[in-house]
Amino acid sequence: MRNRMLALAVAAGIALVTVPTSTAVQAHPAMTSRIAVHFDLAKGQMPENVALGPDGTAYVTFAAARQVAAISPTGAIRILTTLPAPADGGAGTPALGFALTTGIVRTADGTLYFLYASGDAATTGLYRLRPGHTLQRIAALPATGLPNGLAYDEPAKTFYLTDSVLGSISTVPLNGGNARVWSSAPELAATGFLGANGIKVRHGAIWATNLDLGTLLRIPIRQGRPGPVQVKAAGLAGIDDIAFPGNRDDQVIATLNAPNKVVRIDADGHAVTLLTAGLQNPTSVAVRGRTLYVLSAAYLTATDPNLVLATLPRH
Structure with a gap:
């Protein structure tokens, strides 16, 4: 695992060299924050993505452990499932060289959907875990890619997922079936390490990030098809996951993985640093009210994967 992390660090360093630097990142007055949970690095508990339950439970994918876990509001960790190890131990996983669980979504009935890249x-594919049922793969995905971010469009009963190696966004119906490439626009492509990464469905559009390019993208959904790609912000080195505070689209919260920052991006693409304390390569973010959930995988620091809770400023 140590060698894998070193290889990832080298690859991430190569990617960061190519990131544009057009967006100035300024510091925001310190927010109130605390490390709520420390995860076990030796067990591969590197949280890659998060979905929140109505009771405050955080459902997370532990990347290197190939697991999905429930983190209670008190910090108790319960492993829900472990994905099968490939015959080569995951060495053939593109870009990373280890099998990992990635994006996760929780639907209103409590069912969890998540991605596995092996x-x-x-x-390799999209999996479903219903309460009280066994694990089921509902869509096969290309083993030559790296399925990463996952989002759900409730009205359309459709999942959207990014592939960071193939540089694409694909769709899968709620009940499973064939994955279809929805967009392979150049703005999604990798330029050295990983391209399309985090993803959300928001007010009739797909919002996605490109790690290599350091960009935040918006793609309108027009009768189910992609409209022109809009670059909403650039110069965001190491951008990974995103979340939206409130019901407006003029503010986006984003994790910057290697720089160890959480930033808020306004409608003009300007970024302000919200949080640095306690972060160990933050991979995912979620918002409930004014509470910010930030999960760090410690991919590069190799020190302290954790869950940080913070209170968002009012302005």
């Missing part, structure tokens, strides 16, 4: 055609 470099193995028999196991």
Whole structure:
């Protein structure tokens, strides 16, 4: 695992060299924050993505452990499932060289949907875990890619997912079936390490990030098809996951992985640093009210994967 992390650090360093620097990132007055949970690095508990339940439970994917876990509001960790290890141990997983669980969504009935990238055609795909049921793969995905971010469009009963190696966004119906490439626009492509990464569905559009390019993108959904790609912000080195505070689209919260920052991006694409304390390569973010959930995987720091809770400023 140590060698894998070193390889990832080298690859991330290569990617960061190519990131544009057009967006100035300014500091915001310190927010109130605390490390709520420390995860076990030796067990591969590197949280990659998060979905919140109505009771405050955080459902997370532990990347290197190939697991999905529930983190209670008190910090108790319960492993819900472990994905099967590929025959080569995951060495054939594109870009990373280890099998990992990635994006996760929780629907209103409590069902969890999540992605698994293993470099193995028999196991790479979109999975479903219903309460009280066994794990089921509902869509196969290309083993030559790295399925990463996952979002759900409730009215359309459709999942949207990014592939960071293939540089694409694909769709899968709620009940499973064939994955279809929805967009492979150049703005989604990787330029050295990983391209399309985080993703959300928001007010008739797809919002996605490109890690290599350091960009935040918006793609309108027009009768189910992609409209022109809009670059909403650039110069965001290491941008990973995003979340929206409130019901407006003029503010986006984003994690910057290697720089160890959480930033707020306004409608003009300007970014302000909200949080640095306690962060160890933050991979995912979620918002409920004014509470910010930030999960760090410690991919590069290799020190303290954790969950940080913070209170967002009012302005």
